[in-house]
Amino acid sequence: MKKLSERHRRILIYRHHQAMKNRGKRNLFRSPTTVLFGDAVSVTLTTKSNREDAFGYRLTPPEVFCFEKNLSETIKFLDNFRKVILSRQRLRPRKRDRNKHHDKRWIGSFTDIAAINEITPSAALVLAAEYDRIKRKNLGVKGIIDGDKWSSSVSGMLVDIGFFEYLNTELPDTHMSDPPPLNTKMLQIITGNQSITEKIDKLNRGLEQLRNSVIKQPLRHAVFNGLTEAMDNCANHAYPRGHQFVYPVIPGCWWMSGSVTNSQDLEVIFFDQGATIPVTLPNSTNFEKIVQWFQHKFSIPLHKAHDGQRIQAAMAIGRSSDDTSGRGNGLATMKNLVDQAAEQSSLQILSRRGKYVYTKGRNERVESLDFSIGGTLIRWRLYL
Numbered sequence: 158m159k160k161l162s163e164r165h166r167r168i169l170i171y172r173h174h175q176a177m178k179n180r181g182k183r184n185l186f187r188s189p190t191t192v193l194f195g196d197a198v199s200v201t202l203t204t205k206s207n208r209e210d211a212f213g214y215r216l217t218p219p220e221v222f223c224f225e226k227n228l229s230e231t232i233k234f235l236d237n238f239r240k241v242i243l244s245r246q247r248l249r250p251r252k253r254d255r256n257k258h259h260d261k262r263w264i265g266s267f268t269d270i271a272a273i274n275e276i277t278p279s280a281a282l283v284l285a286a287e288y289d290r291i292k293r294k295n296l297g298v299k300g301i302i303d304g305d306k307w308s309s310s311v312s313g314m315l316v317d318i319g320f321f322e323y324l325n326t327e328l329p330d331t332h333m334s335d336p337p338p339l340n341t342k343m344l345q346i347i348t349g350n351q352s353i354t355e356k357i358d359k360l361n362r363g364l365e366q367l368r369n370s371v372i373k374q375p376l377r378h379a380v381f382n383g384l385t386e387a388m389d390n391c392a393n394h395a396y397p398r399g400h401q402f403v404y405p406v407i408p409g410c411w412w413m414s415g416s417v418t419n420s421q422d423l424e425v426i427f428f429d430q431g432a433t434i435p436v437t438l439p440n441s442t443n444f445e446k447i448v449q450w451f452q453h454k455f456s457i458p459l460h461k462a463h464d465g466q467r468i469q470a471a472m473a474i475g476r477s478s479d480d481t482s483g484r485g486n487g488l489a490t491m492k493n494l495v496d497q498a499a500e501q502s503s504l505q506i507l508s509r510r511g512k513y514v515y516t517k518g519r520n521e522r523v524e525s526l527d528f529s530i531g532g533t534l535i536r537w538r539l540y541l
Contacts, residue, residue, distance in 0.1 A: 167319040171263040177371030197254035202264060202439050204300035205326045211259035211302075212264045214248070216241060222284070224507065224534070229527060231280055232507075235287070236528040241266050242291060243404040264299050271306035276314050277344070278414055279426045279536050283323040284347055284392065285315075286428055287531070288323035293403045300326045317343035318414050330477025343416050350386070350409040376497055376541065380425060383494040384413065387427045387535055395431025395533065397440060404531075414494045422497075423539040430532040433509035435467040447474045472506075472513065472521075493537060 219230040388469040413424040512524040
């Protein structure tokens with residue numbers, strides 16, 4: 158084999174370094190771990206002040222955008238959404254796409270909400286939180302894309318929870334949604350940070366919006382305590398100082414929504430984009446007790462546990478030995494809320510790649526997921 162000359166060797170090294178530098182950009186189109194874009198598509202972009210033709214690369218969410226019926230595909234889409242939309246790399250159009258759509262505005266990648274035929278409050282809340290992060294971090298909220306093609310039931314749900322606030326626009330009058338069912342009352346998204354005064358004020362306001370004769374005072378008090386514990390856990394654990402987040406976050410921020418029906422059904426949802434329960438568990442002041450409990454429960458060391466099992470350990474022991482609040486284990490308080498409601502009431506926690514479900518009168522269930530939900534989602538389904 159012919160020996161490489163010094164000049165040829167340096168050329169190969171230079172090409173290798175250039176390839177490494179450009180790998181991230183190529184991966185937006187070629188890597189199997191992220192989204193494979195097809196050709197750019199033409200869309201109609203509507204903002205508060207304008208309506209214009211545009212083009213970009215489509216991110217297609219699942220038709221059923223739901224954590225109950227279609228969990229795997231929904232969190233897979235959200236994982237891809239974050240990789241593309243929150244990437245610090247600037248996405249440019251391919252030359253052939255730029256030439257084809259030369260007379261239209263380039264908007265990069267966008268979520269094709271018109272592809273969604275069914276959406277639930279919890280999934281809508283997580284999607285709204287992602288758009289809120291994009292808006293606050295100035296990452297390019299574009300407005301409504303192809304709004305006249307959206308499902309009326311989907312746009313109705315998004316109107317009810319206040320989603321359009323995060324798009325810097327309102328749903329056009331020409332495509333107003335069907336009115337919500339008369340027996341359902343939705344809580345518009347409430348968001349807050351670590352301020353104790355602010356969170357109590359917003360929580361009271363939220364519960365007032367959901368007030369209904371079917372919610373008796375003892376359960377109303379339990380809901381207040383459960384949500385207060387969720388906020389405390391967010392403030393004390395979700396955004397640890399010095400933690401290296403993969404994507405930009407809004408420190409201390411949480412989002413809450415819910416609904417109540419005349420058919421004795423109350424749903425309350427709480428979400429944060431923090432470091433997640435499985436990640437912050439080793440920082441717990443009760444970590445030694447958690448390790449011992451886990452070894453006894455599963456007969457494997459904690460570091461080999463999947464995220465669902467880690468959530469279960471946190472629920473059993475708690476993440477803090479400080480019970481000066483008078484409420485003890487905050488995560489257990491969330492579970493106790495279910496026990497005060499009727500049979501079949503449930504608590505579901507999705508945190509990183511773990512799923513935990515507790516249904517009144519049944520054993521706990523845990524599951525490992527293929528993708529991260531991007532934070533911690535707590536969902537109570539209470540039958541009154």
